[in-house]
Structure formats: C-alpha cells, structure tokens
Amino acid sequence: MSYFDGLGENEWWQNPVVLSDFHKCEQGSLWNARNFKEALLSIGLESPADLTELERRKRWYRANGWKSAEMIQDYTTGGNKWNSAGSSDPVLCEEWMEVHKLVPAEEQSRRKRWLDHQLSDEQLQVRRAWLLQRSQDARRIHFSELGDLLAQLNDGVHPSDDEIQAIEDAIRADQKYHSIFEGITRQDVMKAMKATRFYIGATKEERMRSEQEALEALQKEEMDRLEEEAAHLAQEAFEELEAAGEEYVPFDEAADAEEEEYLKALEEEENAKMNPNEDDLEMAWELHKEEEEEEITENSEDGHREAMKKRQRTLEEAFAKEEYGGEMGDEDTDAVKGELVDDVKAALEDLVKDDGWKEDETSRWNAKQEEVEDSMAAANDFVLPLREVANPQYLKGYFTLMKYTPSVNLISTSQKRIWVVDHFTQCFYNLAKNNRIRKEHAAKKLIQLEKNVLDNTRLRMMFFDASHSYDVQFVNANERERFYETASAIRSVIRVFAPDLVGENDVKSRVIIDGTGANALSVICPDASSKPVKRQLVGECRINATRHLTEPISVWCGTFNIGGHRPPKRKEDLQRWMPRGKYEIYAIALQEASFRTHDNEWTDYVQDYLGEDYLPIASMFIWDIILLVMASKRSLLKITNIEGSTRGTVHKSACGNKGGIIISMQYLETSLCFCTCHLTARNEHFAMRNSMLEEIIGNIRLGILDADVTAQFDHVFFFGDFNYRCDVDVSKAETFIKSNNYEELLAHDQLIKQQNSAGILHGFLEPVIKFAPTYRLNVTSSEYVLKSSPSYCDRVLYKSMLDSWIKCTGYSSDPDLILSEHRPVSATFIVRCVRPVLSCFMKSQRPVPEFVFDDITVKEYTGGAIRKPTLCICARFAPNTEPILSRETNTATPIWKKETIPVLTSVTQVQEYLETRHILLVILEGSERREVKQGRGTGVITLKGRVIGKEDTHTEFETDIVFRGKSIGKLSGSFMWRALKHAKEE
Template sequence: MNINEFTREGFLKKRGGSYKSWKKRWCSLHENKLFYYEKQEHSNMKNHIPKGFIYLEDCSISVKSLEKNQFEICVRDKKRKYLVEANSNDEMMEWILGIFIHRDQYYFAQIGAMNSNQDEDYRRNSYNLPQIFNIEQFVTFEVQKIEKTKKKPFRCFVINKEDGTIGIGKGNMKKRSKTVTKAITKSGNTFGSLQDAFQFYQKFNPENLIRFERAVSDKTKIRLMWDVKGHFNDYIFTSGVSRERFINEITQIKVQCLGKKELALLYEPIKIKLFIGTWNIGSAAPPDDLSDWIPNNQDIDIFAIATQECDYSPRQGYSNTQDDWTVTLSMHLGTKYTLIAKQSLMGIKLHVFIKEIYIKHVHCIQTETKATGVAGVVGNKGACGVAFQLHDSSFCFVGSHLAAREERIAIRAENYRDIIGGLHFGIPGVDITEQFQYLFWFGDLNYRCEYPFDVGVELGMKKDYQKLLEKDQLKREMSQGKVFQGFSEGKIDFPPSYRYTRGEVNIFSDQKRRAPSYCDRILWRCLPNFDVEQLSYQPHLSFTTSDHKPVSSTFTLEIPPLLTHDSIDKNAFCVINFSVLFGKNFRTLKSCLDEKEKQKQKSIRIDSQITFEASFLDSNPTTELVLNNPNPIFNKIPALFPFITSKNYLENHHIILIVKDKRGQIIGQAPVSLKGSCDKNPIQFLAIIRKKGFLLGEISGSVHITWPSLNLIRF
C-alpha cells in the first residue's frame, strides 16, 4: 500500500500563537506528518516551508470538546499536545480517521517488504496490534527508566530483528526520516548508523524475560520482570501506542522460542480450576497435615487461601507467624506451585499460589490491605487483597475478617463498604467490584444465625440447615441490597462452620452460648458476560484446633486465548461509538448514608457527566455536563479510539462509565461489556451505577465497534 494515495487536505482552525488564539490554517497529511500552512497555495510551492507540522508517530488522538458545537481534535505526542478544530462532526471524523491511517499504515508500508519474506507461522504468531517503524533490521523505541521513583533521561530501546536481542542506549534516537543519522551509545560515542552503534548497547535476551506488567494507572508504563526472584525494571514509553507496539515485538520474539504445549496456552482458551479456602485459625497452631482441607493432587491451577486470627506462636526456626504459615502452605502444595502474592494484616493473611506452567503468563500483580478495626486503623479486623492478570483476564481475591457479635450488622456493612473503597487496585478511583472480571470475596464475615443457642444447636444436630438459614443475617442483608450486591454464593447444604468446642469432633460449644452460624463464607462476582461454575462448597469438620471449621470451594472458568490469528492489516484502527446515553434515578452516596438526605432526595441537585475509562483507550474523553437532573440524557458522546484493535480482545473486555459531578468527583461507576459490539448492529445495554456497594442509578444505551473501510473515507 502506498500511503501517499491517502492524502487529506483542507482548512482547520489551529490553536497557537502568543495569545493562544484560533487561526485558520491549510492542513495536509503526508506520510506520518500533519503539515499546516498559512495559505492554501503555499502547500503547492516546492520551496515554501510550512508554518510547522505535527509528527504523528505514536501519537494519541481524542475528541477534546463536544460542547458549544466545537469539533476539536486533540493530537498528543511525547512533547506536547496540539488542538485543531473542524467545521462539522463529519469533517472532524474524516480528519481523525485520516490521522489514524497515516499514523498506523505508514508503519505497514515501511515493513511490508520484510513481512512478505516471513513464513506463515511467524505471521500467525503476530500479536494483533499495529506494527513498528523499522530501520533495516532494527525496531526502535524511546523510553525513560524509573529508578527509586525518579525518571532518568531518555534511553533508546532497540530490538534486533535478526537475533531477537534488545539493546538499550543512552540518548534519544534521531528518527525523523527513514534512516538514522545519529545514534548515541552509553559511552557517548557518535556513530553514522544504528547498526554501528548497536554493538555498544547494553543488551538483553527476551528469552530471559519472565513476564511484563502493564501499569493500569499509567498507560505508558511497563515493568519488565527478568527472573522469578523478582528483579525488574520500570520504563515509561512516549505513548500507550508505543508501549503496546513494544509488547507486540517482544511477544513475537518469545513466541518463536516456545514449544507446542506453551503455544497452546497462548492460542487456545484455557480452562482454569480454582481453589478458594478460608479458616479462622483461632490463634492456635494448625495441624501439620492440611490434606483434608487443601488438596495437593495438582488438579488445581490457582489456590487462594485466607486465614484469620493467624497469630499463633511460630515453630522453632521461624521468627514470625507469617513466615511459618507461608512455608507450611508451600511445603504442602509442593514445587509444582509458585507463590505469586502474599499479604498480611495482623492476624489476617492471604496467600495466592499458581501452577508453575502459568507463572510466565501472570502479570500486573498487586497487593493491598484495609484495616477496619478500632477507629478504622487497627488491623484486627479488615481485609487483605490480591489482584493480577492471567493473560488478559483480570482476577481479584479479598480475604476479610469483619466485625464480630450478632448485633453488629450495621458495622459489618460499614466494614464491607470501607474495604471496597480502601483496596486501591487497578484503575484509580474505580471500585474493585466494578473493574475485575473475576472477584472472589471470602473469610470470616461474622454474620450469624439469629436463633437462641439451644434452638440453633438443635437445628444443627438435626441437620436442618435450611431452617438455620432462614435467620441467616448475610442472606437477609444480601436480599435487601444492603451488602454484597451482585455477588453470588453457592448452595449451603452443610453444617455451620462456627462455634465448636476445641479438641472435640463436631460438638457445638456452649462457652458463650452463641448459636451455631455460617460465619465463614465464600462469595464471588463477575462482570457482565463473564461467569464461573462452582464445583463444590463445603466445611472440613475433622479440624479441631479452632472453634471455626475451614471452608473451601472449587470453581472452573475459561479464559480466552492471549493471541489470535486475526489479520493485522484489516484491523489497523477502529472506532467505538456509544449512542445517546439515558441516565435514570441518579443519586449521591451521601443520600444513601444519611437519613436526612434520603428525605431530601427529590430536591437533590444532581449535576453529572460521564468519563469513558479502559486500559486500551488512547484517552478518556468526557461527555457534556448535564445540570440539575437525576434522569440526565447525554446526547453528545465522543468517539473512542482503542490502540488495541483485535476483535477478540475487545469483545472480552469492558468500558467503565464513570459518572462524575461538575467538580470531577466520582459519583459512581458502571461497567459495560463489549461482547457482541463488533457485530453488524449495535448492542443495547443497561448498566448499574454503584459506589462502595450502593446502587446509585442506571445508564442505558447502545454501543457499536466498527473498522472503517479506507474507501469509505473521502480523501
């Protein structure tokens, strides 16, 4: 394809100058630049120098404003942003699509000859992302290294396509033309070509790269993990597009080194089996053999194990309980499993293990704690959380210990809300319940069965579990929408997990005359169009060291393949379009918490706007602000431009609609699934707005993803 066949010319208003005024300029797209001239006739004069140009390599593109009939395009490169304004929405979209073509298709034109010589297996292994600017056999990126939170000067990442090595050089590359005129090595020497300079670069082998971790909060940042001991380097790219292209190149190199079994993990859906376990250990040392609770037959892919009151005296040779318990679990599971995350909050502990074969495919591992004890700072009550991604599927595990005693129902609900707001994972400001595809919440939730002691014991001895559950506080609170909205729990047809006499087998304790209860629970929540299958849910009655029994559950789920066989050339860019969005019954979190505010709900002033958030978007545009309306209608919806354009990828992800007030404070969030949005017709959706577990309204509309055909664009 000759990129010069797709030139686009016309007048645009460009913002600039000493007074930041809007000036009419004749603009022209050529190769990977947007030139602008003072007059139209200047563009046809061979010796006339343009007023300037915008370099489109790795740029991000967004719609700046939709208010007051302004059709502004924001083009941002690594140094600054440029604002240009079209005369109409159609003209604005034509310019945006033209910029995308000249940004992405220029790379295809540069590498077309090289790709034509690659074999079919190599082309199939290409990760479905735009390709890179190539210089001979080299691919270059400009990055900044981060050391101790400080940004270092720009470095040049260079990938040698011939042998797959990565070189890192000092200084930024001069690549404003098809050939490199200057390359600076770490020693400061200047060479006439990159090929001469590359031999002096510090080199790494991608085969030694265990995994990469995309930063969720910063779309330009990546962490490269070099070994299982946790050695890593953090880098910042010039844009999110550049970061994804680097990942594409590294993935292609690593794929060629994999065997058939490892390739199957990338190209085929994976069925994952999870084990979730929770136990209030009761400050007593657990038995040496955990087999009756935690299986070690290697049938499980992921183990997530939470313990509460895990503060027993450590065995000889261990300085603290955390180390003792970690080694106990590791020895029990064996060498086929690797501990990927652990977290501790006083007696609350959470460990996550994964089967060794998946360790290279896990990334973005995060851990957090939230204390909800005395004054909200003491860690005897609270939660530990672990989040990560396996391929492109996101998981979150929360092990919690909520307030004790039968009468403290409201305090437990407050603990629940504080934990949601206090575990800062993933996208900043977005609740964990609204952004992870799979969320598991388990632990000693301390909800009781409201029976007198004697009645509860009698029902337990008779195995009348359904009668016990009629007065289960958690079931009632969930049905009333007060806690764990949108969560699921398996069928309970087993004895209560609390309260037993220590050292005795299945004898309920009368020490404090507390009725037998299902304190230890395992719940889960999935984003729309995701689901899990629960295989088991049970207590383990043989354990007698604590007044609680361990509880476990196993699940299966299927995650999509990481790589696809989609044709990159056909999917160079795409557009995500939302229809008019209709809000319904918007309210604030304050109105849910304050009884006086509830009475004033009808007169509450609701000013709202919607920001679109996803890890694959070039930018996060916002709708117009709708004033004083609890049922707003958002008519002017900006187009969204993802820098990952694979149909399979997009259909397995969500866009989060973040509702904000006029000051930018978050009112709530609503995830919208893109499943089916790539089909011929738009899909309708109804999304629930939540904040800290409260339902704060609804948003309805439709969404459609399209890949505009080049011959439909008027050039």
C-alpha cells in the same frame, strides 16, 4: 511431670491435680472452672463452665479417671485401685503409670536441694531492681567528667573554667534535689547546654551525632566496668560453693534471656515517658499524612488536565526528533512497583534454562475439571514459510520508545531508545547511537511483560539477567500493543491466539516459521526517524499458537479463623481442606492469627506444605488477618499487575482487630481480585457488619483508582470470617443440622437476608452450601457450643463481569481439621483466562473498530445530588480518554451529551478478543475550584454480542451503578462501532 508437656490450655482439666479435685468432690472449684486461668484463681464455683462442657469432661473422666494423683500414688506404692478405675485397656494403663509414677526418694531429695538454691520471687525482684538501677547509673556521669565530655562535643576544644562552671550552675539550678554524688544524666547536660548556649558552631545533625558518640563511649566504659565487677562476684560465689561442698548449678541461658527481656521492657517503658516512640504516634501521623496528601492533591487538581496535555505534547515532540539516547554502559533499569523478589526470580529461572518449547501440560485436575478443558490435545509442529506470514516485519520489530520518567521536565531525546524484538535470534536488545547492541536479553529470560493499567502507553519488562525492570513508554497505545503482541509471541511459556498461524487441521501448533534459503524475505519498514528502510529476514523462528482464545486455570480459595493458634504440627492435616498440588492458584485467608512467631510464619508454613513447585505471589496482613496468594511456577510467569492494599475498620468497638485485605493481579489478559475480611461478632451487630463491608470496599483503591474495587476486575473472590449469624433458635438449628436440612437453616442466614434487603455485596454469588455450620464448635471435638445458634460465619463468594467464564467446581468445609471454634471452608473454580492476541500477524485485515456513544444518562440514583458530575470512560483495549463534565450541576440525574463524549478507538482489529472486553463508566464528583474529585459509582458495559456482525449498528445498554459494593442507580445509553477511517496499514 512430663505428662503436662503435651497438654494445651484447652486440656488443662485433664491435669491429675484437677482430676483429684473431681475425685474428692464433683463440685470442686478446679474441675468446674471455665478455663485454666480461672482454675488457678479458684473461681470455678462462682463462674462454672456450661453444662455441655462439664458433661463432656465427665464422659472423659469415666474412661480416664485413673490418671488422678491418688491413682498415681496407689500405683507407686503397689496398690490395685488404679487397675479398676476407668474403662481403659489395663496394658495401656500400666504403660502410662510406669511413665508417670512418682520418682524415688533419692531423686526427690536431690530436686529439693536444687530448689533450695534457687532464688525466691522476692530475691529475683531485688536482683532485677538492682540491675535496673545499675543500668540507669551507667548513664550518669560525674561533674569531674563534665569538662572532658564538653571537649568532645566541642570538636576537641576544651571549654574554659567559666563555661564549665556556668553549665554546672545551670544543672544544679534545674535539679536542686540531686546531690553532687548522684551524677548527671544526658538530659541534664542537654538542657544546661541549651540554657547557656554553649555549643553553637556545628549543625544540628553534627551536634546530635557528637553528643550520642560521647555519651555512648562513657556508657560503654561504665558497662565494661560493671561486667568486670559481675565476673569477679560470680567467681567468688563459685569458690564459696566449692568450699561448702555444694553442687554448681549451670548457667541458665533461657532464664537469663527472660530476665534481660524483662529489664529491656522496663528500660523502654522509662525511656518512652521522656521520648515517645514514633510507633505510638503512628495513627495520628498517618491521618496527618493523608491530610497533607489531600492538600497537595487539591492544590494540583486544577492543573492536572493541563499537566497531562503538556506531558503528551512533550512526548510527541521528543518522539518526532531524529536524535535518541542510550550511551554504552548506561543503566536503563529501575526498581518499580510489582517486581518479583530475588528469591522468586531464582526459583523461576530453572524453568527457562532449557528452550522451554515443549510445554508441561500435565493436568492436575480431577475429572469434573477436565470436562471443561477442550485444548489439552498435544500441540503439533507446523512449518509455515516466512512468505505466508502477514506483516513479517514484526518478527524482527524495531520500536522507538522512551525510558519512563514521571517528571515532564526530564523528558528529552536522551531518554529515547531503540528496542528490537528479534524472533530469529530469540532475543530482545536495544541499540546504542552507533547502532551497536548496548544491551541484550534472551527471550527465555523474560519473566514479566506488564501493560500499565492507568497509562495505555506504558509497559514494564523484567528479565532474569537484569537487576530491575525496564519501565518504558511508547508514543501511543497502538505502538505499545504491537510491541506487546510480538513480545508475547516470542515467549515459549505463552500460547498466543493466532488462528492464522495454526495448521489447518490443528487446534494448536508449535509454529516453525521458515525463513531459510528461498524463503528468506526483504521487508520495507520505518527506522527510528520514520524513514523507510529495507531489512533482510533470514532464519527460523517459533511461536506457540492456538485457535482457542482462552486458557483455563484452576483456583482454590480458602478461609480459616484459627482462633489465635499456630499452624497444625502435622501438615498432612491440611490435605482435605487444601489439597496439595491440584490447582494453579491458592488464595488462603486467615483470621485471628495472633500467636505467630514472625510475620511470615504462615507464608513459610504453606510454602513448605505446597512444596517447591509453588511460590508466593503476594502476602499481606493487617492486625491478625492474613491473605496469602500462591501460584505454581509456570503460572507465575503469566501473572502481572500485582497490587495489594489493606483497610482497618475505624469503628470504636472494633478498631484494632477488624478489617480487610485485597490483592489483585492479571493472568494473561484476565484480571483477578482476591478479597478477605474479618467483621465484628455477635448476632445483633449485622448493621455494623454491613457498614464495615462498605468501609473496606470503599476505601481500598487498586487498579483504576476511582473505580469501585468490586466492579473493575473480571473476577472477584471474597472470602473470610464475615461473622453473619443464623437468626434461629438453638434447638431448631440443631434439628436442621442433624437432618442435614441446611436449606431451612440458611433461610435464617443474615448474610443472605442483608444481600437481599440492604443490597450489600451487589452481584456476588455463593455456591450452594451442602455442609454443616462452621461456628461455633468445641476446640477439641466436633460438637457445637450451644450458647448461640450454629452459623455460617466463614464464607466464599465470587463475582464475575457479565459474560466472563467461570465455573465453581466445589464448596466444602473440613470438619476434621480441629484447631479452633471455627472449621475451615474452601471453594474451587475453573476460570477461562483470555490469551494475548496477535493482531499484527492476521492475514485477513479487518477494520479497526472505534466506539461512538450517544447520550449517557443516570437514572434512579440514590447516592444524593452530584454537584459537578464528571464521567470517565476506561477500557484496556483503547487509549486513555479525558474526563467529561456534565452540563447539569447539583443533580442526581446528570446527562452527558453525545457531542462531548470522546470516541473510543480500539488498538486491535481482533473482534473475538473485543467481545471478551468491557468498558468502565466511572462517575466522579468535583465541587468547587481546587477540590478533589471523588468516585461516586462505576458502571460496566459488556461487549459480548455487540462487536461481531454489529458494525454501524446502534446498541442500547443499561448497567447498575456500583458504589462501595452496593447498587445505587442505573447508567443507560447506546453506542455503535464503526470502522476507523484513514487507519494506517498495520
């Protein structure tokens, strides 16, 4: 009946047959079953559903009991019993009965005749077995065909009778139980050829290709013959039906497809016994691969430092020479990690078809969010004469750089290029040897401008009109920074921090730099060989500038355990949980997304829901866990350094369905990290959940690979199904929920307790919970399943570096989105992201700071003795430094002396920018010779309040050492900054 088409598995008990079972006897095995499967097995009396569920069914029956099979029969025969059963509206009852009444006797007879013509289950099995056997037979050849097959395998040379006889004898000896009429398989021929050494002349690849082609040709010929035979049989059957006066049943494509899928599965199962699929060996192969990579790393660890020094020397030598490469027609772009896919590029290109200088700053935020935005005033046009701009040569900057190559041996002057950033023509171009433009890109075609995190001399550019990215390397970090600054200033979609360019009474301006007429200017600047040359600057250029160092963006993070269900049919059901179009970035985490038709089903669904103004930044999954990050188109042009990784837990009771995903990125100059996880269930397994969190955090490596993933990004958002429960009686929990006393309920929350006692997720905060527990509820209602205490399994936490600005603007659940036993949770944030700064155009040239450290000491370390303690100092505003080895060995309290710690020299003079930055102290352990160094913890030093007005002033610091998301000690010391001596004029 069509009534059943709209019923899911969770409503199976509303079936009229089941209702009849209850109508006859309330203790029926169908009515009392826990689920549809147990109802079919009639074990509802042995394993009944819980009382809460049965009471819910009875309440439904009192209102809808008239839907039973007896009432349908009564309505069909003209009775009145159906009209008095239940409490529903009689008009609605009659409409429903009219749709579901029994069909007439004629229709029943016609359906019975059709059913009689269908094959029984036994006949279907016989047919499938016959088809499978015919399929297997198609792979066999007769001995009479052996000579032709061997000739094909032997490059057309027909074998002698003795050679054929030798192979026949080998086959018969190996397969004694086969008769000559059964034919021989491919494996039989291969074994015989190997035993008789028949085929030797060709290579292994040629042999395999020839063998496969020959066998496929024979198989195709046999299958064609079978198809002809099947067509003939079908025609005979059709003629017999017509002669008997029976109705022809049309071909059922769906049934045939199901049968074909079944046969294919059987065939693959048989083949897998002889030739296991490589997917079946994936785990073992991955482990082997990791061991192999570890061995390679071990073998190369000793020479890593020397290799880096050699590379730097080679680069400096190549940059010092006057020659450079770049022939006309050479292609400099390469496919590299982090590129945007073609579909995203095409969708973004519409934004830059016009000049783009009038920014779309329409706020989508609510009133609370607007309170924190102090720069939404419209930008005014401000004309600035070229002669009043500091360092005007950067408005048409010539930069010598190198096409990046990972091999030191390939570094040469042929890889050198001259790139020009020309603000007057709004173009990027590079020059050929004859100083002609060999490649040109309009500034508005620049999609991504990305600074490499691991190598502070590398930079990646991606343009709409280039096939791939330009991955380039500069002679030093300072040159890269100057290129990045002027390249950022030329982009119309970016507003840069340049207070000296903004109008006197303005917060932000569209600066028009006038270099026409009398304002034209000649400047002296170095050419490719560092010789001074005179260049004329003429024309007009524009820069979007502001006095505000940060730009606020809105972030939405949501998590939902969908319990194996597909997305809601009505997309509007998501509106309360995920408001459409209100935020720049959406990060969506899903758990138990097992019933998806393809890997991108949820990505396509969310894309369709949010609309064409949003595009996916990254989408990753492991097992049934999905993490999807979407961004508005205009925001996507400011996002770089996109990375992601997954980790499945290896605990034997959870292997294969639990794990975590982390995706990181950079918005302008601020790094963001989105993490999700699905941890093991059950109230008593909180220790296992702690261990899984450590495993996920400790084994995912992003950004600075040796640093803890929770300690190196400006803002980390961690959300998912943590599965931590509330240790409280069910009755007490129910009382707390009914009185909205969530604070008392949270006093028993395992996650909060484990953060305090076991130290997990160190530094992470959670907004105040003002909503009811999100687990465990009925799938069809808002009532809790009281088998265990209702709990807050689904959470959103966040962690920010000290003095980084973030504000949570909402934390809620959607109790009306009923899709599984969980309810979705979401949190919203405002994050202030640091803009690019223009040090090169500052009128007041401040001293460039260099940071000098005193001794750095480890205290209260609980991570065990470190055999060879090594310290890496990392900062995104400074060149790379070499690791420092402590004089102490095999100790838990190493000290790195002042004289061994390198000076950290800033690449910018902008002190306001430096006060937003942080320095990472990464502790590594290296034991014996050739052993891989391993991360043993990460400390973070904030520079807030330690730069402006603090020149030549010693500042003490003490920071937590974070390892696998837990604090295991302290790093303490002091530092000061001083002006860089003998610095060249910028």
